[in-house]
Amino acid sequence: MEIEIATVGGYEEVGRQMTAVRAGEDVVIFDMGLNLSQVLIHDDIRTEQMHSLDLIDMGAIPDDRVMSELEGDVKAIVPTHGHLDHIGAISKLAHRYNAPIVATPFTIELVKQGIESESKFSVDNDFVKMEAGETMSIGTSGQVDLEFVNVTHSIIDAINPVLHTPEGAIVYGLDKRMDHTPVIGDPIDMDRFREIGRSDNGVLAYIEDCTNAGKKGRTPSESVAKEHLRDVMQSIEDYDGGIVATTFSSHIARVKSLVEFAEDMGRQPVLLGRSMEKYSGTAERLEFVDFPEDLGMYGHRKSVDRTFKRIMKEGKENYLPIVTGHQGEPRAMLTRMGRGETPYELDEGDKVIFSARVIPEPTNEGQRYQSERLLKMQGARIYDDIHVSGHLREEGHFEMLEALQPQNIIPAHQDLKGFAPYVDLCESQGYELGRDLHVTRNGNLIQLVE
Numbered sequence: 001m002e003i004e005i006a007t008v009g010g011y012e013e014v015g016r017q018m019t020a021v022r023a024g025e026d027v028v029i030f031d032m033g034l035n036l037s038q039v040l041i042h043d044d045i046r047t048e049q050m051h052s053l054d055l056i057d058m059g060a061i062p063d064d065r066v067m068s069e070l071e072g073d074v075k076a077i078v079p080t081h082g083h084l085d086h087i088g089a090i091s092k093l094a095h096r097y098n099a100p101i102v103a104t105p106f107t108i109e110l111v112k113q114g115i116e117s118e119s120k121f122s123v124d125n126d127f128v129k130m131e132a133g134e135t136m137s138i139g140t141s142g143q144v145d146l147e148f149v150n151v152t153h154s155i156i157d158a159i160n161p162v163l164h165t166p167e168g169a170i171v172y173g174l175d176k177r178m179d180h181t182p183v184i185g186d187p188i189d190m191d192r193f194r195e196i197g198r199s200d201n202g203v204l205a206y207i208e209d210c211t212n213a214g215k216k217g218r219t220p221s222e223s224v225a226k227e228h229l230r231d232v233m234q235s236i237e238d239y240d241g242g243i244v245a246t247t248f249s250s251h252i253a254r255v256k257s258l259v260e261f262a263e264d265m266g267r268q269p270v271l272l273g274r275s276m277e278k279y280s281g282t283a284e285r286l287e288f289v290d291f292p293e294d295l296g297m298y299g300h301r302k303s304v305d306r307t308f309k310r311i312m313k314e315g316k317e318n319y320l321p322i323v324t325g326h327q328g329e330p331r332a333m334l335t336r337m338g339r340g341e342t343p344y345e346l347d348e349g350d351k352v353i354f355s356a357r358v359i360p361e362p363t364n365e366g367q368r369y370q371s372e373r374l375l376k377m378q379g380a381r382i383y384d385d386i387h388v389s390g391h392l393r394e395e396g397h398f399e400m401l402e403a404l405q406p407q408n409i410i411p412a413h414q415d416l417k418g419f420a421p422y423v424d425l426c427e428s429q430g431y432e433l434g435r436d437l438h439v440t441r442n443g444n445l446i447q448l449v450e
Contacts, residue, residue: 001143001166003204003449005410006070007440009033009062012415015085017174018062019207020070023165026139027072028146030161030172031079034088035060037363048117052092061089066443074099075138076146077125080174081158082110083250091118100126104148106157109282132159150189152179154390155250156288162196167449168204169196171404174413175209177219177389178396183226183253184289190403197404205448206406209413211391214421218395225388226257229355232383237265242316242350246326246334249275252283254355255322259291262320270307273324273333274299304333308343326356327364328371338374348379355386394425401429408448410438
C-alpha cells in the first residue's frame with residue numbers, strides 16, 4: 001500500500017499544525033491549527049470574521065494547497081486536543097473536505113464552540129466522538145484503522161492518534177508529556193505504545209513534537225506543579241490584601257488546583273475572562289472536573305466588572321480572582337487590571353501569581369514583559385513560573401523512541417533551529433538525516449512506501 005505524508009503546517013513554527021497521511025486511497029488529516037502569534041501582532045483582529053485566504057496569507061492558518069497533490073479522499077479530520085494551535089483553523093478549512101471530525105469528547109465540544117462563533121464559513125462536517133483506547137475503521141478497504149492512545153498534556157482529554165496500515169503504524173506524536181501521576185485523567189498509556197512498537201508490522205513512521213527536545217532530563221508531572229503551587233499559596237495565606245492568580249484557561253487541572261487552594265486559604269475563588277469561563281464551564285458540563293457549586297465563572301466584560309466591584313466592596317482579602325492574561329494578551333483580564341481599566345484596585349504589596357510560563361515567542365515575551373511592568377508600577381509583587389511544561393524533554397523523547405522503535409521519524413512542531421536537538425538525539429540512536437530521519441518544511445510531501 002502506498003503511504004505518503006503531507007507536512008502541511010507546523011513544520012516551520014510552533015503553531016498552525018496540520019499533517020495529512022495517505023494510506024492507499026484514504027487520507028486522514030491530523031490537526032488544523034492557528035498560529036496565534038501571527039494574529040496577536042495585529043491590533044484588534046477578529047479571526048472569525050476573516051476569510052481563510054487572508055489568514056493563510058498572513059501565516060495564521062495552514063496553506064492546504066498541497067492537499068490537492070494527494071491522490072486520495074479525505075476520510076477523517078482528527079484534532080489531537082483542544083489547544084488553538086491544533087483546532088483553531090477547523091472553522092476555516094474543514095468545510096473543504098467531505099469528512100467527519102473525529103475527536104475525544106472535550107476536544108469536540110471546543111471545536112463546536114469555535115465553529116459556532118465562525119461568521120464567514122458554514123461548517124457542516126459530521127462529528128464522531130471517540131475515546132482514548134478505541135479504534136475505528138477508515139475507508140472501505142478494511143485495511144486501515146484509526147486508534148486513539150491516551151496521553152497527558154496541559155489540557156484534558158488529549159490523545160496521540162495512530163493510523164494502522166498494512167505497511168506499519170503511523171504514530172502522530174503531538175503534544176504530550178510523560179505524566180504517570182496526573183491531577184485529572186489517566187496516566188500516559190506507555191504500555192500501548194510499547195505494544196504498537198513491537199507488533200508484527202511495527203511503526204512505519206513517528207511524527208514528533210520537538211518543543212522541549214533541547215532540554216535535559218524529563219518533564220515533571222502535573223502533581224509536581226500542584227505541590228509547587230500549594231507551597232507558594234501557603235507562603236502568602238496570611239496576607240490580608242489582594243491575591244490574583246492567572247494560568248492557561250485550557251489547563252483545567254491547574255485551575256482545579258487554584259480553586260482548591262483558594263478555599264484552603266479561606267478565600268472565595270472566582271473565574272474571570274471569556275476563555276476561563278469557556279474551558280472550565282465545558283469541562284464541568286462534561287463532568288471532567290467537579291468544581292464547588294458556588295464557584296462563579298464570568299466571561300462578559302460587564303459581568304466581570306460587576307464581580308470586581310463586589311470584591312472591592314466585600315474585601316479583596318476574601319477572594320482569589322483566577323483570571324486570563326498569563327501571556328500579557330492585550331484584551332485579557334490581568335492586562336486590563338495592570339492598565340487600571342477594571343474596578344479592581346491593586347495596592348502596594350498585592351500578590352500576582354503566574355502559574356504559567358511565557359511561550360518562547362517574541363510577541364508573547366514582549367506583551368508579558370509589558371503586563372508585568374504595569375502590574376509592578378501599581379505595587380504588585382510577582383510570583384512567576386509556577387508551572388510544568390506539557391511537552392517531552394530529552395529523556396521522554398528517548399523513552400518514546402525506545403517504546404516505538406520507528407522505521408522513520410519526522411520532526412514537527414518547531415522551526416529548523418528547534419528541530420536540531422531532536423535530530424541530534426535521533427542520530428545518536430542510529431537514525432540518519434535524509435535516510436530515515438526526515439526534516440521537512442510546510443507544504444512538502446514525503447513518500448514512505450511507493
